[in-house]
Ligand SMILES: [Zn+2]
């Protein structure tokens with residue numbers, strides 16, 4: 001694997017830093033209420049990656065979010081020092097995890113290719129024409 005395929009990011013205080021090995025499997029904007037609350041924003045942008053492609057330095061705090069479509073919790077991990085959300089792990093299918101794109105060192109490099117949970121999307125959000133939208137998810141991210 002070449003160096004160019006390593007994607008780096010971290011939290012606001014840099015207590016947590018991570019490397020992703022390889023390109024993301026998907027880039028999804030999630031408009032679910034849980035992502036709105038967790039991000040404090042209109043939606044979250046997530047890189048969907050293989051769980052074993054993520055290397056994290058610095059420990060994460062975890063909120064076990066019971067509100068999921070599968071009924072199995074989503075582990076929402078964040079920096080215990082500055083609160084930046086970093087990773088979500090759906091315990092229903094933990095082989096794939098979501099990395100919060102706003103924490104990437106180069107957050108503009110991965111525009112969302114799909115929008116999910118648009119049944120909860122805010123009225124003023126515009127999804128670019130031609131980008132697929134799904135009322136719900138494969139899972140909340
Ligand atoms: Zn931090």
Ligand SMILES: [Zn+2]
Nearest residue numbers: 030032035141
């Ligand atoms: Zn979500």
